[in-house]
Amino acid sequence: MEIINKYVIKKGDMVVQPFDTKERKYGGTRVLKYKQPTEELKERAHKIIERSCRFYGSSYHFKKEDTIRITGIISKSPILFTPLFPTYFFPTHSDRKDENTWINIHYVQSIKSLKDRKSKVTFVDNQFITIEISGHSMRHQYLNAIYYYYMMDREARITTFDPDAPIDYTKPQLNIYEALAKYSLFEHK
Template identity: 85%
Template structure:
């Protein structure tokens, strides 16, 4: 039996493999925890570093450069965090998360044979075919 921490590590490794296969991003890849909801997170540092923080792409309002290769991330609710990486590196990680989001959304649209109709996450219920199309991307071929 795998303990909680061990289970979490295994899940992160599998999610990283999915990201690498779908996007080609191999260094500090963003993660998608479930295709049913827009839960795309990008890391501030390597996941092996204690100072790493995972940030949801949908809540980032702005990234501001600070002195000494630090930056401030401002979220849509006006909360902020100061991170010990440059604004350039943070922006790059953020764009990797957005790229992963785009690749998953595009693949799901093509798989549902209606690329001109975006998936509407505000509907009271999700289309099961759209959800299954996203999950199918995680099957190892």
């Protein structure tokens, strides 16, 4: 695998997971990608998350505050990088923990509890990861992210004055008003 630097989350990224390098514990990051080879990065996972937030228009702190404001989820808050493609990620641990892994809800196929407070997450392309977090906690984090996704979608439909029709990002021509409606939810009030 090629090791690269200065990575930004993009379409098709399923997992941002720290791993040990010879220089330091959790010093590198693996990015599992949908139906593509895994990429290994020479930087910590949280740095990639922070850079990706800035790339998509806001700091990590403000993305986290937006989640709290919209959902009330104050512990291990999921974040949305951009509403233009599926980038709702949830953390497995506190963002202050180096072992924290970020998982994109749109690619999760199943979560299975394992022995010794571990869980296995299988993705829609049959890749999987095993994480040192109980299945119960993993499902809780996953459901928090689904709730955030639901609240964003609901608010965007209300804002576009058509609560019965979800925004369709797969259309050949994206309605910029619909996309801006989701971004408007981040406006600090």
